[in-house]
Amino acid sequence: MRISWEIGGPQGTGVDTSANIFGAAIAAAGYYIYGNREYYSNIKGRHSYFNLTISDRRARSISSTVDILASFDAETVFQHFQEVKGVIIYHKGVKGTSIERVQSMEPEIQERLTHFLKSKGLGTTVADALKYAESKGVKLIELDYDEIVKKTADAVGVPMSVAERAKNTAAIAASYALLGLRKEYFMDAVKRTFKQETFVKINSIATELVMSTVKPMFQLRELPKTGKRIQVDGNTAVAMGKIYGGLSFQSYYPITPASDESVYIEAHQEVMALDPETGDKRKRPIVVVQAEDELAAINMASGAALTGVRSATATSGPGFSLMAEGIGWAGMNEVPVVITYYIRGGPSTGQPTRTSQADLLFAMNVSHGEFPRIVIASGDHVEAFQDAIWAFNLAERYQTPVIHLVEKAIANAYSIFDVSELKLDSLRAERGKLVESPDGEFKRFKFTEDGISPRVALGKAYVFYTGDEHNEIGHISEDSENRTKMYEKRIRKLDTADKEIPEEERLKVFGDQDAKVAVITWGSPKGSVLDAVEQLESEGTKVQVIQLRMFNPFPKSLTKKLLSGKEAIIDIEGNYEGQAGLVLKLNTGIEPTHHILKWNGRPMAWDEVYTGLKSVLNGQRRVILNGGA
Amino acid sequence: MVVPKVWVPEWNDWCPGCGNFGILNAEQQAITELGLTPEDVVVVSGIGCSGKTPHFFRLPISGVHTLHGRALTFATGIKLSNPELTVIVNGGDGDQLGIGVGHFVSAGRRNVDMLVILHDNGVYGLTKGQASPTLRRGEKTKSLPRPNVNDNVNPIALAISSGFTFVARSYAYDVKHLKELIKMGIKHKGLALIDVLQPCPTYNDIHTKEYFDKRVYKLDSDPSWDPVVRKPEEEGEKMSRAILKSLEWGEKIPIGLFYQNELVPPYEERIASNAPSYKERTPAKTKIEAEGKLLTLLDDILREKEI
Numbered sequence: 001m002r003i004s005w006e007i008g009g010p011q012g013t014g015v016d017t018s019a020n021i022f023g024a025a026i027a028a029a030g031y032y033i034y035g036n037r038e039y040y041s042n043i044k045g046r047h048s049y050f051n052l053t054i055s056d057r058r059a060r061s062i063s064s065t066v067d068i069l070a071s072f073d074a075e076t077v078f079q080h081f082q083e084v085k086g087v088i089i090y091h092k093g094v095k096g097t098s099i100e101r102v103q104s105m106e107p108e109i110q111e112r113l114t115h116f117l118k119s120k121g122l123g124t125t126v127a128d129a130l131k132y133a134e135s136k137g138v139k140l141i142e143l144d145y146d147e148i149v150k151k152t153a154d155a156v157g158v159p160m161s162v163a164e165r166a167k168n169t170a171a172i173a174a175s176y177a178l179l180g181l182r183k184e185y186f187m188d189a190v191k192r193t194f195k196q197e198t199f200v201k202i203n204s205i206a207t208e209l210v211m212s213t214v215k216p217m218f219q220l221r222e223l224p225k226t227g228k229r230i231q232v233d234g235n236t237a238v239a240m241g242k243i244y245g246g247l248s249f250q251s252y253y254p255i256t257p258a259s260d261e262s263v264y265i266e267a268h269q270e271v272m273a274l275d276p277e278t279g280d281k282r283k284r285p286i287v288v289v290q291a292e293d294e295l296a297a298i299n300m301a302s303g304a305a306l307t308g309v310r311s312a313t314a315t316s317g318p319g320f321s322l323m324a325e326g327i328g329w330a331g332m333n334e335v336p337v338v339i340t341y342y343i344r345g346g347p348s349t350g351q352p353t354r355t356s357q358a359d360l361l362f363a364m365n366v367s368h369g370e371f372p373r374i375v376i377a378s379g380d381h382v383e384a385f386q387d388a389i390w391a392f393n394l395a396e397r398y399q400t401p402v403i404h405l406v407e408k409a410i411a412n413a414y415s416i417f418d419v420s421e422l423k424l425d426s427l428r429a430e431r432g433k434l435v436e437s438p439d440g441e442f443k444r445f446k447f448t449e450d451g452i453s454p455r456v457a458l459g460k461a462y463v464f465y466t467g468d469e470h471n472e473i474g475h476i477s478e479d480s481e482n483r484t485k486m487y488e489k490r491i492r493k494l495d496t497a498d499k500e501i502p503e504e505e506r507l508k509v510f511g512d513q514d515a516k517v518a519v520i521t522w523g524s525p526k527g528s529v530l531d532a533v534e535q536l537e538s539e540g541t542k543v544q545v546i547q548l549r550m551f552n553p554f555p556k557s558l559t560k561k562l563l564s565g566k567e568a569i570i571d572i573e574g575n576y577e578g579q580a581g582l583v584l585k586l587n588t589g590i591e592p593t594h595h596i597l598k599w600n601g602r603p604m605a606w607d608e609v610y611t612g613l614k615s616v617l618n619g620q621r622r623v624i625l626n627g628g629a
Numbered sequence: 630m631v632v633p634k635v636w637v638p639e640w641n642d643w644c645p646g647c648g649n650f651g652i653l654n655a656e657q658q659a660i661t662e663l664g665l666t667p668e669d670v671v672v673v674s675g676i677g678c679s680g681k682t683p684h685f686f687r688l689p690i691s692g693v694h695t696l697h698g699r700a701l702t703f704a705t706g707i708k709l710s711n712p713e714l715t716v717i718v719n720g721g722d723g724d725q726l727g728i729g730v731g732h733f734v735s736a737g738r739r740n741v742d743m744l745v746i747l748h749d750n751g752v753y754g755l756t757k758g759q760a761s762p763t764l765r766r767g768e769k770t771k772s773l774p775r776p777n778v779n780d781n782v783n784p785i786a787l788a789i790s791s792g793f794t795f796v797a798r799s800y801a802y803d804v805k806h807l808k809e810l811i812k813m814g815i816k817h818k819g820l821a822l823i824d825v826l827q828p829c830p831t832y833n834d835i836h837t838k839e840y841f842d843k844r845v846y847k848l849d850s851d852p853s854w855d856p857v858v859r860k861p862e863e864e865g866e867k868m869s870r871a872i873l874k875s876l877e878w879g880e881k882i883p884i885g886l887f888y889q890n891e892l893v894p895p896y897e898e899r900i901a902s903n904a905p906s907y908k909e910r911t912p913a914k915t916k917i918e919a920e921g922k923l924l925t926l927l928d929d930i931l932r933e934k935e936i
Contacts, residue, residue, distance in 0.1 A: 026777070027936040103807035230934040240934075246917025246925050249710050269904040270927040276919035281926060284915045285907040287709050287900055292735035296702040299695065303673075303706025306693065309912040311706070330698050389923075416936055424927065429918035457913060458671050458691050458707060459714050463686065467676075474692075475639050475684055 008049035008076030019050035024189040030223030034059035060527025062493030064605035166206035180216030234410035235260035241388025249304035249311035294319035298326030308457030312338035333370030336395035354601025355409035357574035372494040377405040397432035409524035410605035452490030498553035506550035515542035531606035602628025648827030659811035675724035679748035698729025700802035711913035724839030726762040739790025759834030789919035795821035848885030
């Protein structure tokens with residue numbers, strides 16, 4: 001079962017808080033949630049919205065069609081009325097507002113909507129948009145927010161301005177009432193959110209005013225909850241993973257959509273840990289430095305790694321471009337450093353708050369010269385957590401930068417899942433050839449069969465690092481034979497990694513092995529692809545899904561084996577070029593036969609992937625998705 | 630600490646007469662005289678002639694030869710993860726005040742307990758003598774096709790206004806003077822800068838040994854010169870006096886300690902005030918796993934997100 005709920009409003013007017021209260025109430029009733037947050041790169045006033053999937057099992061995607069739309073303003077109705085299949089909750093006071101009067105709406109959108117409504121023989125007011133929706137079978141719930149705010153303010157005895165946010169609560173209370181769940185869950189969520197008694201009162205009264213007037217449309221019943229569940233977004237999932245994995249140093253420069261991760265870690269600068277000697281619980285510090293730029297951020301992290309600690313940075317495309325220099329140094333000096341790369345829309349400033357998968361090839365090829373860059377990509381919040389630890393293990397085992405790809409569509413989306421899914425006890429630390437007490441002369445870049453040299457923390461032996469080509473000691477060497485050997489030694493680590501890391505860990509396979517059709521995908525589209533394929537299967541079409549999790553070293557043999565004999569290989573990803581498809585071709589010679597691509601900055605919804613797959617199965621070679629306001 | 634059995638210092642490829650030799654000697658003497666164990670000393674450098682400094686040490690220190698302009702950023706990561714190390718940054722004026730000037734200024738704001746030795750020779754030696762940030766406008770050193778059109782950066786004034794808490798100047802050919810300042814700079818609690826006037830015999834035919842020899846004089850030859858801030862209220866006055874003094878350049882060039890202020894908490898103390906465990910369990914001293922088992926306990930963190 002899935003219900004799609006959406007709430008929108010101008011940024012900075014409490015949309016986030018409202019979505020959280022609503023989500024918390026639903027979660028308390030035993031449901032799972034997957035939520036995506038869309039917002040402009042602005043401070044205040046532009047249209048932002050949440051799209052939530054409510055489900056009785058772990059939800060993993062959003063829908064492009066909406067069952068319940070909650071709105072307070074005219075723009076939300078305009079931006080979303082075409083998506084709605086169920087109910088629109090709207091403000092009586094904006095019915096007369098016309099498109100041209102909504103100044104926060106971009107001219108391209110105004111023009112498109114005006115054209116659409118006119119083509120239907122309608123005018124350009126909210127009432128016209130609602131009329132259109134109604135003609136498609138959508139139910140309308142009109143609320144008079146002004147009256148609700150006034151009544152609430154009077155009842156509590158505060159000025160109207162203080163009770164302003166009662167309208168937010170009214171919108172979510174109406175949404176909640178439609179679901180048919182017990183009121184207590186909602187009231188509890190309100191109480192937990194607003195600690196001040198006045199605000200609890202304001203919101204409780206607003207809730208009562210609305211709930212009594214809205215009849216349930218969905219008959220949801222309470223679900224049993226077993227075990228612990230958490231609700232996290234992608235930034236937090238990675239941060240928690242890093243902390244659990246032993247992160248001791250993180251440097252960063254503020255950038256959307258990466259900085260929330262570092263800010264979270266800074267807020268948890270001391271964490272509880274076991275003291276291995278005594279077995280006692282003791283706090284340990286995590287140093288978090290807000291650097292002056294991304295050049296500094298990556299280099300501070302590398303410097304920290306040289307002292308033997310687990311260190312990392314987090315950034316997005318523009319910052320990663322600056323980090324290219326430092327990542328090269330880390331590659332040359334075989335520094336285990338982790339870079340969490342939150343991909344947003346590029347090139348240049350691009351679309352800072354919108355998602356993208358366009359930086360895969362850049363991540364794989366960052367910085368000049370040849371050196372091993374290990375690149376992994378998470379497809380959901382549980383993976384984002386686990387991969388943060390995996391990244392540290394890979395970095396230390398192969399002594400090279402590891403780039404962990406997480407897109408904005410995961411960073412700013414959140415989901416509820418059972419803590420048991422994290423499999424905390426199975427996650428372990430692998431520190432590779434880190435030598436605690438060196439003995440004898442220490443050659444940091446010693447030639448070895450697997451290319452991996454023993455590593456030691458600064459301060460424990462006489463060691464040298466240089467960005468120049470160097471000899472085994474770490475002193476500069478331009479000797480041609482040393483160059484041949486040292487160059488090869490560095491790169492050989494990638495062959496070692498390729499031999500050691502089971503290919504089954506580098507990709508995940510879903511669906512029917514015998515299917516004639518295979519999908520390859522990676523990152524955030526995972527959930528939507530799986531939901532779409534499940535729907536196809538229920539209709540009798542078998543599709544196998546390969547989720548690529550590591551791009552370098554690429555799981556060549558397994559992909560070859562899995563893809564052999566397929567009649568169609570459909571590449572689904574969020575860029576123009578089909579970059580993962582290109583990587584597949586480079587590594588295996590196998591080329592995708594079809595593409596489903598999206599680059600408009602919005603995450604893939606499961607139903608548009610489903611429709612896209614249908615088109616592909618009907619012979620369309622390249623399907624471009626464009627969903628999402 | 631294991632000193633390599635066969636100790637072969639790297640062959641030094643600086644030009645004969647280069648001021649770097651004096652700087653290197655002074656650094657080594659200072660480390661020895663302070664009784665520091667070389668294992669605890671990390672010499673970090675950028676790119677340029679000065680970048681090779683760690684490789685040429687005849688003491689078994691560790692060396693981190695980094696990127697152009699970025700030495701301070703690496704040094705910051707090293708020092709904050711392992712505050713027990715003595716971290717000395719060597720950078721040229723092009724390195725620290727040209728390509729790396731953003732890091733130089735930002736480092737001042739943090740006041741991490743490290744020493745920066747600025748190899749200040751007015752030219753980019755390794756790339757054949759282009760004008761560097763400390764070369765004055767109108768000056769035409771040997772390989773410039775035209776006189777320098779840029780004004781110069783004043784390292785002393787910039788460091789003081791950026792927040793460095795120990796700011797000094799010395800002269801590469803006065804090894805004794807430089808060595809004493811290096812010792813003070815290492816002992817100083819906070820970020821220290823020593824601007825070392827350094828002739829480049831190959832490319833700078835203006836600021837030669839002869840040029841400096843007759844101009845430099847020691848600040849402490851004036852017994853009333855007291856650059857140390859001892860009370861918060863002295864800060865403004867001592868800071869402005871030091872900056873005024875740093876403008877003196879011509880027939881007379883002052884060397885010595887311009888400004889010192891240990892009342893400003895180093896970054897390490899600022900971390901510890903947020904995370905008291907940092908005082909005892911620095912990142913480098915804290916085990917994060919035991920035989921592969923992760924030691925961090927996630928219960929509290931998970932509880933915050935429980936729903």
